[in-house]
Amino acid sequence: xxxxxxxxxxxxxxxxxxxxxxxxxxxxxxxxxxxxxxxxxxxxxxxxxxxxxxxxxxxxxxxxxxxxxxxxxxxxxxxxxxxxxxxxxxxxxxxxxxxxxxxxxxxxxxxx
Amino acid sequence: xxxxxxxxxxxxxxxxxxxxxxxxxxxxxxxxxxxxxxxxxxxxxxxxxxxxxxxxxxxxxxxxxxxxxxxxxxxxxxxxxxxxxxxxxxxxxxxxxxxxxxxxxxxxxxxxxxxxxxxxxxxxxxxxxxxxxxxxxxxxxxxxxxxxxxxxxxxxxxxxxxxxxxxxxxxxxxxxxxxxxxxxxxxxxxxxxxxxxxxxxxxxxxxxxxxxxxxxxxxxxxxxxxxxxxxxxxxxxxxxxxxxxxxxxxxxxxxxxxxxxxxxxxxxxxxxxxxxxxxxxxxxxxxxxxxxxxxxxxxxxxxxxxxxxxxxxxxxxxxxxxxxxxxxxxxxxxxxxxxxxxxxxxxxxxxxxxxxxxxxxxxxxxxxxxxxxxxxxxxxxxxxxxxxxxxxxxxxxxxxxxxxxxxxxxxxxxxxxxxxxxxxxxxxxxxxxxxxxxxxxxxxxxxxxxxxxxxxxxxxxxxxxxxxxxxxxxxxxxxxxxxxxxxxxxxxxxxxxxxxxxxxxxxxxxxxxxxxxxxxxxxxxxxxxxxxxxxxxxxxxxxxxxxxxxxxxxxxxxxxxxxxxxxxxxxxxxxxxxxxxxxxxxxxxxxxxxxxxxxxxxxxxxxxxxxxxxxxxxxxxxxxxxxxxxxxxxxxxxxxxxxxxxxxxxxxxxxxxxxxxxxxxxxxxxxxxxxxxxxxxxxxxxxxxxxxxxxxxxxxxxxxxxxxxxxxxxxxxxxxxxxxxxxxxxxxxxxxxxxxxxxxxxxxxxxxxxxxxxxxxxxxxxxxxxxxxxxxxxxxxxxxxxxxxxxxxxxxxxxxxxxxxxxxxxxxxxxxxxxxxxxxxxxxxxxxxxxxxxxxxxxxxxxxxxx
Numbered sequence: 024x025x026x027x028x029x030x031x032x033x034x035x036x037x038x039x040x041x042x043x044x045x046x047x048x049x050x051x052x053x054x055x056x057x058x059x060x061x062x063x064x065x066x067x068x069x070x071x072x073x074x075x076x077x078x079x080x081x082x083x084x085x086x087x088x089x090x091x092x093x094x095x096x097x098x099x100x101x102x103x104x105x106x107x108x109x110x111x112x113x114x115x116x117x118x119x120x121x122x123x124x125x126x127x128x129x130x131x132x133x134x135x
Numbered sequence: 136x137x138x139x140x141x142x143x144x145x146x147x148x149x150x151x152x153x154x155x156x157x158x159x160x161x162x163x164x165x166x167x168x169x170x171x172x173x174x175x176x177x178x179x180x181x182x183x184x185x186x187x188x189x190x191x192x193x194x195x196x197x198x199x200x201x202x203x204x205x206x207x208x209x210x211x212x213x214x215x216x217x218x219x220x221x222x223x224x225x226x227x228x229x230x231x232x233x234x235x236x237x238x239x240x241x242x243x244x245x246x247x248x249x250x251x252x253x254x255x256x257x258x259x260x261x262x263x264x265x266x267x268x269x270x271x272x273x274x275x276x277x278x279x280x281x282x283x284x285x286x287x288x289x290x291x292x293x294x295x296x297x298x299x300x301x302x303x304x305x306x307x308x309x310x311x312x313x314x315x316x317x318x319x320x321x322x323x324x325x326x327x328x329x330x331x332x333x334x335x336x337x338x339x340x341x342x343x344x345x346x347x348x349x350x351x352x353x354x355x356x357x358x359x360x361x362x363x364x365x366x367x368x369x370x371x372x373x374x375x376x377x378x379x380x381x382x383x384x385x386x387x388x389x390x391x392x393x394x395x396x397x398x399x400x401x402x403x404x405x406x407x408x409x410x411x412x413x414x415x416x417x418x419x420x421x422x423x424x425x426x427x428x429x430x431x432x433x434x435x436x437x438x439x440x441x442x443x444x445x446x447x448x449x450x451x452x453x454x455x456x457x458x459x460x461x462x463x464x465x466x467x468x469x470x471x472x473x474x475x476x477x478x479x480x481x482x483x484x485x486x487x488x489x490x491x492x493x494x495x496x497x498x499x500x501x502x503x504x505x506x507x508x509x510x511x512x513x514x515x516x517x518x519x520x521x522x523x524x525x526x527x528x529x530x531x532x533x534x535x536x537x538x539x540x541x542x543x544x545x546x547x548x549x550x551x552x553x554x555x556x557x558x559x560x561x562x563x564x565x566x567x568x569x570x571x572x573x574x575x576x577x578x579x580x581x582x583x584x585x586x587x588x589x590x591x592x593x594x595x596x597x598x599x600x601x602x603x604x605x606x607x608x609x610x611x612x613x614x615x616x617x618x619x620x621x622x623x624x625x626x627x628x629x630x631x632x633x634x635x636x637x638x639x640x641x642x643x644x645x646x647x648x649x650x651x652x653x654x655x656x657x658x659x660x661x662x663x664x665x666x667x668x669x670x671x672x673x674x675x676x677x678x679x680x681x682x683x684x685x686x687x688x689x690x691x692x693x694x695x696x697x698x699x700x701x702x703x704x705x706x707x708x709x710x711x712x713x714x715x716x717x718x719x720x721x722x723x724x725x726x727x728x729x730x731x732x733x734x735x736x737x738x739x740x741x742x743x744x745x746x747x748x749x750x751x752x753x754x755x756x757x758x759x760x761x762x763x764x765x766x767x768x769x770x771x772x773x774x775x776x777x778x779x780x781x782x783x784x785x786x787x788x789x790x791x792x793x794x795x796x797x798x799x800x801x802x803x804x805x806x807x808x809x810x811x812x813x814x815x816x817x818x819x820x821x822x823x824x825x826x827x828x829x830x831x832x833x834x835x836x837x838x839x840x841x842x843x844x845x846x847x848x849x850x851x852x853x854x855x856x857x858x859x860x861x862x863x864x865x866x867x868x869x870x871x872x873x874x875x876x877x878x879x880x881x882x883x884x885x886x887x888x889x890x891x892x893x894x895x896x897x898x899x900x901x902x903x904x905x906x907x908x909x910x911x912x913x914x915x916x917x918x919x920x921x922x923x924x925x926x927x928x929x930x931x932x933x934x935x936x937x938x939x940x941x942x943x944x945x946x947x948x949x950x951x952x953x954x955x956x957x958x959x960x961x962x963x964x965x966x967x968x969x970x971x972x973x974x975x976x977x978x979x980x981x982x983x984x985x986x
């Protein structure tokens with residue numbers, strides 16, 4: 024996890040609680056979530072089912088429900104909850120002061 | 136990785152080392168800790184699940200419990216895999232104990248860790264990854280593994296078993312990929328359920344069975360043939376007397392070759408020939424095993440501190456696969472652990488049912504022919520009924536029922552009790568209803584059962600236990616009875632009987648429909664929640680979750696939108712809408728499409744538009760390069776494929792031309808469709824367009840449990856199709872006929888006539904009052920026709936037509952709530968509300984070759 028792959032993507036206050044914002048990169052969209060408790064999670068903005076934008080889903084606990092067909096994704100692990108199966112990439116998150124930093128190496132590795 | 140708040144984790148009980156790298160054995164010691172005995176359970180299937188239920192019921196503090204589960208899932212009802220495969224149930228519906236249950240009871244559930252060794256001297260178990268736990272008492276419940284016939288080709292990809300959810304998924308995936316040919320080896324219970332499930336998934340299954348007739352262990356040849364014919368009629372091919380020689384294929388399965396040379400093409404092969412106890416772990420630990428782990432009638436193995444339960448055990452030469460004896464074992468294990476006296480396990484007569492929807496089949500006891508035996512047979516070819524009782528010494532020893540199994544429990548009762556049936560022999564085959572001479576009351580058969588008649592075979596629950604529990608605990612719903620007694624909570628095939636018992640006990644006050652809980656976060660149903668919001672004056676979602684003891688921290692995507700609606704409709708003006716509890720469409724006031732773009736539908740009051748509006752729409756389409764423009768069924772224009780970030784600018788342009796949101800995304804008033812009425816039409820009797828516009832201008836912006844679509848037709852020719860709407864008006868010479876409770880979507884249903892109104896004013900008042908009543912009583916996502924069916928149209932008629940004072944109050948409450956809802960959401964957002972929704976937080980670039 025090289026240091027150069029940590030990117031400042033915004034402030035903690037940019038994301039509403041139980042909400043999400045997107046970060047656009049050349050390797051696709053990332054959804055950055057904030058739970059009711061204020062935890063920050065970053066995952067690929069693409070449901071493993073049919074590619075739905077997870078950033079648009081309802082956030083409950085540390086999970087999000089995809090707006091297209093109600094698949095539930097665990098934000099910590101990126102895994103699909105319940106009977107469906109699949110996984111999305113998660114990105115390491117680092118909070119420095121009020122700023123959110125994401126490590127992008129997971130995206131690059133996948134492409135290599 | 137760092138989080139801004141500490142994570143809440145499901146901590147295991149003391150005595151467990153979670154760190155796989157350390158691999159040291161940290162065994163819990165009692166210093167300063169509780170002196171509770173440590174119970175370790177290996178396996179998390181239905182039998183150990185039942186042991187835990189019983190333990191916690193009797194003495195929740197007796198043990199500190201740790202469970203190892205090789206599967207990554209929580210405890211689920213394996214018997215219900217067939218309904219999952221056939222699509223009748225979802226996984227969530229068959230979960231017995233969810234994660235929260237373990238947490239709530241302080242049980243450490245270690246998922247996805249297979250136990251690989253037991254050290255009986257040190258009294259520890261070790262799981263994959265080096266995790267070790269010590270025990271005072273160990274319960275082995277490793278279950279069984281499917282038996283695989285070792286024919287050539289049995290290891291090819293595409294050869295499956297039918298044992299757990301992974302198998303079900305593999306079958307469903309094959310069906311989804313459009314694969315057609317499925318061969319099921321084995322025509323027993325499991326094999327036939329698998330075949331029916333695969334058929335339901337669209338495949339063409341062939342059952343290959345070694346014996347002469349299907350399910351020969353449970354059915355006599357006649358019933359076996361009837362079953363075969365019925366399955367064939369349903370498109371399931373059956374080949375009996377068929378010995379599989381090999382499974383053919385190169386990279387994956389392509390067919391099954393039988394001993395006689397017949398080749399059956401196959402894309403998947405499901406082996407369902409039986410199971411064998413999974414006793415390997417116990418054997419390696421030095422416990423006495425044969426086919427299974429040897430136990431005595433109290434479920435003790437050869438080691439005094441180790442017990443075993445379930446399909447992994449062998450008792451007096453027998454192994455068990457049906458749930459009833461396994462649950463009986465579980466009860467004994469729990470009693471033994473708590474030092475209570477039990478009768479011990481014994482081999483009893485068993486009853487079997489096949490869980491294939493639409494095929495009723497029941498078998499119990501011994502039904503082989505014999506010189507000392509007699510039989511009573513009833514056949515009714517026209518209705519496909521076959522009943523056979525086998526008698527010996529004036530007692531029933533076996534019963535096979537096909538087509539009508541309602542009397543199964545009654546016959547089984549006589550088998551177990553060894554009743555002398557000489558007196559009722561003439562009418563015996565017709566069952567208890569005839570024996571008692573009772574008329575065709577549906578509860579008569581159940582009423583005639585003796586108190587100790589077994590109702591739920593899976594859980595061994597008798598009639599009196601159910602009735603007593605209902606009375607003592609004042610239970611009123613099926614779910615409550617299931618929770619308290621476990622009756623019908625396993626395979627569910629006795630649900631009908633249990634419901635009849637509830638209605639027998641409660642009389643008319645039992646309403647079988649009022650049983651559904653809102654979601655997995657609560658036991659309460661929608662009606663309970665709505666009532667409690669008012670009674671306890673709950674005015675925020677967090678308050679409600681606290682007060683009503685929600686079992687999840689922040690609800691789920693099912694309950695949150697419902698609660699938000701209940702709050703907003705109960706406390707208009709007071710409750711602040713919780714934007715994050717709304718589905719995306721209601722959050723951004725547009726409709727999400729499959730590619731993540733949105734569609735935009737401006738309001739056109741009553742379906743009427745103008746050149747100015749059309750011009751503005753045309754300009755927006757050009758300016759934002761909107762790919763598709765289409766007319767909707769509700770007489771609106773839909774612009775599809777708008778990028779999310781363009782939405783505010785699109786709305787600003789539409790606002791500029793005087794157009795507002797059409798709420799095409801809302802659980803609320805959508806559209807009022809009209810015909811041209813007396814303004815233009817030579818048949819029109821009233822101004823239907825004018826009334827439609829008036830209704831829409833009065834009611835727009837109101838939220839409702841589900842979408843609400845109206846229509847006003849100017850004459851009985853009904854060009855606005857009012858008679859399939861949530862609420863419809865048909866204008867006639869003498870006034871207005873008000874209809875409601877129609878449907879033209881998933882269900883098709885014509886409306887019912889609510890009443891006749893003389894004037895537009897009266898029509899408006901009645902429709903608004905009707906809508907308000909629905910807003911106050913409807914369950915979230917329940918359309919008007921379903922609400923009407925639930926509460927009864929008479930009650931609605933009484934509230935809005937007969938009781939004029941009540942109608943006025945409903946009307947006033949609607950008017951009051953409209954004060955807070957009639958602001959154009961588009962305009963608010965063009966002025967900056969929720970701006971964060973419509974643009975990315977940031978755009979970052981980085982070198983893709985960095986590593």
